[in-house]
Amino acid sequence: MTSETLEQGATRALGGRARKMSTGRTGDRLFGLSAKGSGILLLAVMAAIAVFLIVKALPALRADKANFLTSQEWNPDAAQSRFGIAQLTFGTVLSSLLALILATPVAVGIALFIGFYAPRRLADGLGYVVDLLAAVPSIVYGLWGLQFFVPKMNGVATFLHDDFGWIPLFGGDTVGGQCILTASIVLAIMILPIISSITREVFLQVPRANVEAALALGATRWEVIRMAVLPFGRSGMISASMLGLGRALGETIAVALVLGTASGISLHLLKPGGNTFAANIANTFAMAGKIGQSALIASGLVLFVITLLVNMAARAVIARRKEFV
Amino acid sequence: MSTVNLAGPSGLRKFKDKLALVLVCAAFALAVIPLVTLLYTVIKNGAKRFDMEFFTHSMNAIGGRDAGGGAYHAIIGTIEQVGLASVISIPIGVLTAIYLVEYGGGGRLARVVTFFVDVMTGVPSIVSGLFVFAFWIALLGFEYMGFAGSLALSVLMLPTVVRAAEEMLKLVPNDLREASYALGVPRWRTICFVVLPTAFTGIITGVMLAVARVMGETAPLLMTVFVTTAINNDPFKGPQMSLPLFVWDQAQLPQQVAIDRAWAGALTLILFVMLLNLAARLIARLRKPVSR
């Protein structure tokens, strides 16, 4: 197929040259420039995102009578505009970190299962099954979470609260399904395929010779993994889970549907309520006034910066690893 | 002469090995449970309203309590918005990939672009919506429209397309390019008629996966296309519905008829996305490896 293409291409190209010798030069310049221009356009878009968010966030930040960073209120459209991101930051970071803690061990387990435990023939198919989890749109996760999972979690929350309420995390006056724990579990399911597919790729690069060396020393399968696979894949796993964290931080719709909005900072994971940057924007944008929209844009800017930092850190870990190996 | 003890490692080591086996299998099962229950509930609940009326009617003049109604207006909107987003982001994405692989040569600009493509992959979808709102609607003064949604989706699609195309272009063996140069073919014609056709199916696969991904995006549409119950075929004028927004809208109503509509919408959406995914995998599988 390729050689045919090559011949066709060459013939066509030669035809072009025969018509006009200079076509190549001008064409090359134009094509090269448009390719370069696309790359620059992409950079411009990234810059524009930052610039426009800042510009549109400023009016609200100026009008804000409360401390933007430490206030827990969110009343930007009131006569005395008062709003702050404290509880949004808290809810976002708490739910995402919880999701990360829940998802990472499972994701690494999946990667190990597919790479080292499942029959070789099935491995690709099983990988595809996990990738399907990534293909499900977040709105569908949200609907499933709200209609199917939240009712189930009502019972779980009550059980945890009744029997393990002495653990502060499970305490609180009221418990219910629309809580941070539910949101975190849904987020964990959503970031699972990202973490596991990157981890799987890293595991595929473990040199076969090292696996055999461990086997030849009389290591069990688990010991081979401990000795040759996990140390080799450590930085890969770290960056994979950080990319997952970045995704969880910015996830909007599923959280917005699952979480019952309530204000205030609380460590009680089972208490209905809590809020995140993204969910707050999705839930209140339509009703917001001018300053309200601007305030939401300001909170979006903070979210943008946080995810940017997390993602950059993840890439830096990957880059360092490339130099190392 | 003594015999060797080959009964296996100590109990503790064996136990750890078995424990790891159990845990790893359990991890996989844990991932499959949500997938299965999710697909099951979506299909079971979605089937109730998965009928002709759903695909031929809009929600115009149908309130949350009323039965009937459909997602025709939303499906139209999704197809147009995603189509426009593809028209914007595929050429730019592929050209950027061409720049990175064929022209950049590891230069400073190429490295910066590569870095920001990675960063862009991580932009939260709601942020891209806010950006388009701030730029297109608040600053330039346009109204809510389907095209604004397309712009927001393009921001999300672009890095995925660049990544996919870049990976595929890198797989094209260098001898092919050199063979073409040796025939006196200019560089851009080499790229257009030798390199791109060789990488074509791979790029298509990547693009289809990117389309499938943005098709399910809801968040950026909230502040760009708005919500409407009527059919609007013109993506450049006035609010336009989309399928994910339809689900979002109906899911928040308390009535069971609305919830059923949301499930049917979710089923439709999942079918779209899964079909695109499946088609992409099929193309990837049919693709012969680059022959040498």
Add this chain to the structure above:
Amino acid sequence: MAKRIEVSGLNAYYGKTRAIEDISMTIEPRSVTAFIGPSGCGKSTFLRTLNRMHEVIPGARVEGKVLLDETDLYGPGVDPVAVRRVVGMVFQRPNPFPTMSIYENVVAGLKLNGVRRKAQLDEIVEKSLRGANLWNEVKDRLGRPGAGLSGGQQQRLCIARAIAVEPQVLLMDEPCSALDPISTLAVEDLIAGLKDQYTIVIVTHNMQQAARVSDRTAFFNLAGPGKPGRMVEIDDTNKIFTNPGEKATEDYITGRFG
């Protein structure tokens, strides 16, 4: 502690393909036995059946008996993990664990067996590295990555790692093929020193090496084009290289073949 190996009627398969056919031989303790023969004739496959590394490859299986002092390695109730603990192996390319230091590489196998006491580990590390003729070169940088050593040093590190667990038998799969002549000489000296304590089996493509280091030599060949590999003969190295019993062996060692 070195053991005798008796192989009888051994066949090895990759999926449906038979790689080696009906091999029987006795490998004497405290001696070096070399396997020679053309590429692809099953020497390495056979070697890997001796510590059950063959079955690590998906679809690979083995029929027949391998007795290590009366215990059948393929008998019921035998754990391949335990077999590999008793029959150590050194590979064609040096493969130290890239994430571990020199010290950690040597004790990797010991840690599996629950040796945790620092003093004991220190002692074994020194003993094994001395045994591998590497101690003087690395004693000041035991904490450095094993991957930072030269190829020859890495291979001796792998040998030290293998003998640290005090196996009964040491299998070497072309241990010098990736090394320069000086490193090769170092490894060969090491083999000569190790054979007092271990049963050593070495696969080599280099006939001079076989002649230099081994006491007994087995010649392997394909039964025919497209057919599985088999052992042609095994005898004292001197006899194989001066007066082989089979025509095929003579052709091979005199360079008329392969």
